[in-house]
Amino acid sequence: MPEAARKRLALALLIVAVVPVGLAARFHGGPVWLRNSAGAVLYEVVWIAAAQLVWISARTHRLALAVLAATCAIELLQLSELPWLWAARSTTPGRLLLGANGGFDPADFALYAVGCALGLALCRPLRAAA
Template structure:
């Protein structure tokens, strides 16, 4: 349950910071948004499949996110159409940038570590 709640918290935190303007630099907003995005997917996958190992899921999420970043280079008509929707923009992204990769790695490391901690806390309460 705590991983599912953490996933729900990651959404407004990530997008709240990502789209905040004037308070912090744009690079910071994007970095925090990417960390929250990675963490969200790790928390969600582990909430759905609790027997999976957080480090493995963190690596998998990072690989998928990096693949999605490269997919942004594609001008396939189906992907262009998907990116025109809100969900498509949020999941697929719109613009390829090398600067996203370090924050994907960092986000996966942080999200994986937090997932481990949340799991340990839940087990200690049992």
Template sequence: MAKKRYWLFIGWVAVIIVGLLSRKYPFLLPAFLGKYPGDALWAMMVYLACSFIRPAAATGRLAASALAISYLDELSQLYQAPWINTIRATTAGHLVLGSAFSWYDMLAYTIGIVLVAVVMERVKGIEPSS
């Protein structure tokens, strides 16, 4: 289990780095994708965090948990009180909480989680048996 968590952590860090780079250098991606690759990567990071916490959980359960967290985060953006907007105005707050609700963000989250869940299922199939 420790070895699996190690690789999940490495994947989590890699996804964060790629996600941050996708926002810093958006010109490296097709313009029509806009900011949505970053949103998909954010949701992938949530999936990997859920998997790190519960490494033995079924893929479907992890995907459902990651979708719930991602959707709740997006829905929280409908709440625009001054105190939370102060947090959202910081770099970390904006990266974690976002700023404005969008159905397209929810679609990007769904795509990101489906992609990472498929990859994780494929990786399970090639893991050496212990």
């Protein structure tokens, strides 16, 4: 199996492993702060792995920074009261991807940074050589 295919498979397996853990953390009956923290950190890891899967030879740190910028922008959008965003966030997939209506929390920015560091550590070895 070529190196790029092996690394793509490893990234896909990472995503398949992290998504259920993130969903379990988010919906498990533990403390709210733990559910939110674990969910935010793992959210970043999945997005970085997905980006690396698509752009296998891209530098992982650049993808991590792009994901961090995008997720911080999504967090800021939680301050918005645009009707279409409220409608999207009222669904379970929308809430998982875009956050809750009125759910802006500045502490999430730090959690996203931690998630990006973890995603970078996990995904950098899986980047294919250009």
